[in-house]
Amino acid sequence: MIVKADDLFAFLTRCAKQELPYYSRVFFPQRPFTHPDTLVLGNNPDLGILEIDSYRPVDPVKLLLYGVRERVYPEPRKIADQLVIGVKACDLHAIELLDRAMINEQFVDAAYEAWRKATTIISCDCTATAPTCHCTLVGGNPYSESGYDANLARIGDDYLLMVATAKGKKFAQALQEHAHTTAASLDDRKRLAQFRKKMTQKVEKKNTKFRRSEDYSGLRKSGMEPWQIESKECVGCGACTHICPTCYCLILNDESKGKRFVKVRSYDSCQWHGYARVAGGGTPRPHMTDRFRNRYLCKFDYMPSNFDRLGCTGCGRCTDACPAKIDFRSAVHSILKSEKTVQIEIQRK
Amino acid sequence: MSNPYRVIPATITEVIQESPMIRTLKLLPEEPIVFKTGQFVELSIPSVGEGPFTPSSSHYISDWMDITIMKTGFVTEAVHRAQVGDRVGLRGPYGSHYPLDKFAGKDVLILGGGCGLAPLRSLFTTMLHDVERYNSITFFAGAKSPKDCIYKDQVTGWRQFANVRFVRSVDVVPEGDQWNEDVGLVTKLLAKLDIDPKTNPAVVCGPPLMMKFGTWELLKIGFQESNIYLSMEKKMYCGFGQCRHCVMGKYYACKDGPVFTYDQIKNEEGIWE
Numbered sequence: 091m092i093v094k095a096d097d098l099f100a101f102l103t104r105c106a107k108q109e110l111p112y113y114s115r116v117f118f119p120q121r122p123f124t125h126p127d128t129l130v131l132g133n134n135p136d137l138g139i140l141e142i143d144s145y146r147p148v149d150p151v152k153l154l155l156y157g158v159r160e161r162v163y164p165e166p167r168k169i170a171d172q173l174v175i176g177v178k179a180c181d182l183h184a185i186e187l188l189d190r191a192m193i194n195e196q197f198v199d200a201a202y203e204a205w206r207k208a209t210t211i212i213s214c215d216c217t218a219t220a221p222t223c224h225c226t227l228v229g230g231n232p233y234s235e236s237g238y239d240a241n242l243a244r245i246g247d248d249y250l251l252m253v254a255t256a257k258g259k260k261f262a263q264a265l266q267e268h269a270h271t272t273a274a275s276l277d278d279r280k281r282l283a284q285f286r287k288k289m290t291q292k293v294e295k296k297n298t299k300f301r302r303s304e305d306y307s308g309l310r311k312s313g314m315e316p317w318q319i320e321s322k323e324c325v326g327c328g329a330c331t332h333i334c335p336t337c338y339c340l341i342l343n344d345e346s347k348g349k350r351f352v353k354v355r356s357y358d359s360c361q362w363h364g365y366a367r368v369a370g371g372g373t374p375r376p377h378m379t380d381r382f383r384n385r386y387l388c389k390f391d392y393m394p395s396n397f398d399r400l401g402c403t404g405c406g407r408c409t410d411a412c413p414a415k416i417d418f419r420s421a422v423h424s425i426l427k428s429e430k431t432v433q434i435e436i437q438r439k
Numbered sequence: 440m441s442n443p444y445r446v447i448p449a450t451i452t453e454v455i456q457e458s459p460m461i462r463t464l465k466l467l468p469e470e471p472i473v474f475k476t477g478q479f480v481e482l483s484i485p486s487v488g489e490g491p492f493t494p495s496s497s498h499y500i501s502d503w504m505d506i507t508i509m510k511t512g513f514v515t516e517a518v519h520r521a522q523v524g525d526r527v528g529l530r531g532p533y534g535s536h537y538p539l540d541k542f543a544g545k546d547v548l549i550l551g552g553g554c555g556l557a558p559l560r561s562l563f564t565t566m567l568h569d570v571e572r573y574n575s576i577t578f579f580a581g582a583k584s585p586k587d588c589i590y591k592d593q594v595t596g597w598r599q600f601a602n603v604r605f606v607r608s609v610d611v612v613p614e615g616d617q618w619n620e621d622v623g624l625v626t627k628l629l630a631k632l633d634i635d636p637k638t639n640p641a642v643v644c645g646p647p648l649m650m651k652f653g654t655w656e657l658l659k660i661g662f663q664e665s666n667i668y669l670s671m672e673k674k675m676y677c678g679f680g681q682c683r684h685c686v687m688g689k690y691y692a693c694k695d696g697p698v699f700t701y702d703q704i705k706n707e708e709g710i711w712e
Contacts, residue, residue, distance in 0.1 A: 162444045163445060163446060165442055192681075196679065196680075196694075197443055198443070200442055338681075338683075339684065340681065340683075341682070342444070342489065342676050342682065344485065344489050344528075346483070346485035346528070347485075349526070351446035351448065351483065351528045353444045353446065355682075358682065360683070365674075366673070366685075367674065368672065368674050369511040369513075369515055370511040370512065372647060373712060374673075374687075374708065374709025374710075374712040375709065376712075388683075388686070391688075391689075392686060392688065392689060
């Protein structure tokens with residue numbers, strides 16, 4: 091269905107201000123008046139303008155589904171339903187991976203499952219790119235075709251709403267009660283297809299100097315030297331892993347009080363020295379280069395073999411967050427390139 | 440599905456100081472914990488933390504559990520302060536176990552050192568339960584010095600079985616210590632091995648260096664890569680492949696291990712650290 095942009099924004103703002111009874115919490119990308127250069131995930135429309143298209147906000151949706159610190163035993167308390175709007179394709183890719191990791195035959199993370207059930211995800215097509223965006227390098231697109239409850243795509247002054255699930259239908263019905271909607275025409279769909287193609291090309295053009303590969307096994311084959319070069323500036327702060335939408339490594343803390351056992355999980359980072367260290371001091375990754383390499387191999391080797399999905403979504407947040415300004419794309423590019431040179435040299439010999 | 444983080448409270452009913460650094464806790468959980476030998480549990484000291492430990496008692500016992508723990512860090516120091524009557528938490532069991540069915544009818548070699556004897560005692564006492572199922576059991580146990588030897592009170596009993604050979608070796612005998620058994624690294628005992636290495640299984644557990652050289656030595660004398668069982672101890676926080684701390688390439692030490700055959704993991708990185 092088609093809805094006027096103004097009507098949609100009025101509806102969303104009223105939902106966010108709790109003037110409408112549909113959702114207990116509403117999250118959306120916004121530019122805070124205090125920091126207009128930054129696009130964040132917020133829930134107070136008084137603090138900044140809603141910007142549901144553009145590109146992905148600084149904060150990954152992971153934060154709303156897999157909290158920084160959450161109690162996992164005893165079972166988490168009942169939680170409120172929430173609406174997240176303006177989720178980008180890269181974050182949907184991440185949710186798909188987290189779903190496989192958190193809700194499977196052998197294991198269910200109760201807290202994640204509860205949040206996931208209580209959350210309605212409305213994705214939006216990208217209409218701009220951040221300098222670090224590179225979804226097209228890892229098999230993605232700046233628009234979503236699955237994984238959402240409903241998707242909104244901007245066409246001129248209108249939005250095209252595509253519903254995929256019951257939760258999405260509930261959103262559409264609520265919207266219809268407060269906004270005038272019409273059926274989408276063939277022409278609307280054609281314009282959307284054209285725009286999507288244009289956006290994809292825009293992301294591709296931005297990343298022409300980086301390597302797109304179907305096969306990342308070269309990362310593992312590469313010797314240590316290129317890794318040492320790429321990780322030279324890395325200080326091991328762990329910002330990249332905390333902001334990464336697919337990283338979910340956790341620490342389990344014992345916060346038992348009296349006779350009651352309480353377990354709390356919080357984020358951990360494989361970039362930290364203590365991460366894999368065992369009692370007695372031994373660690374399989376004592377040097378920064380080892381830990382730096384571990385993150386890349388996790389994204390391109392371990393996660394694909396565990397979840398049949400690349401661990402990198404191309405959101406570029408790790409590059410933005412890096413205090414040493416290490417560009418993830420160029421590190422992958424250089425290391426893959428160096429592996430090729432090594433092979434050629436071997437052949438020549 | 441029940442909460443995988445569920446804690447079963449347990450009471451310490453006995454503390455056995457095995458050596459200056461190693462003690463065994465006898466635990467009485469509030470409900471029986473059924474496990475297979477080689478699997479591990481997470482033991483928590485309330486408000487301190489938890490760590491992965493392999494029970495050292497037979498898997499035919501589920502009402503109580505022995506856990507042998509060496510003092511090496513934050514949690515284990517708290518374990519060494521614990522007293523009879525204290526309440527601790529147990530989660531599990533988790534991970535893979537020793538494939539006893541594959542050991543049936545074989546001459547089984549068990550090679551262990553230091554606190555690595557803990558999971559091996561579980562395996563060994565489980566096997567003693569139906570000892571005639573195995574052709575023979577050879578247990579080579581190492582320790583730093585005579586006072587570091589653990590399970591001292593049980594050795595005589597173990598040596599009573601006709602098809603069991605229990606040999607101990609210590610690295611050094613300090614002046615004044617009594618010792619009339621072998622001296623030298625535990626891997627040196629392999630020279631005394633009288634079973635066919637080609638067709639029989641070997642189980643190794645101990646400090647990382649001992650496991651590394653022990654495995655190499657076993658390969659050298661002719662054991663098959665697929666017949667060498669290693670108990671890989673990594674930082675296993677959660678116990679079911681969720682926290683990712685114990686990742687060894689595509690494997691999780693907690694979920695796919697801790698018991699691996701050498702040919703499974705020989706190409707993974709950092710296995711000996």
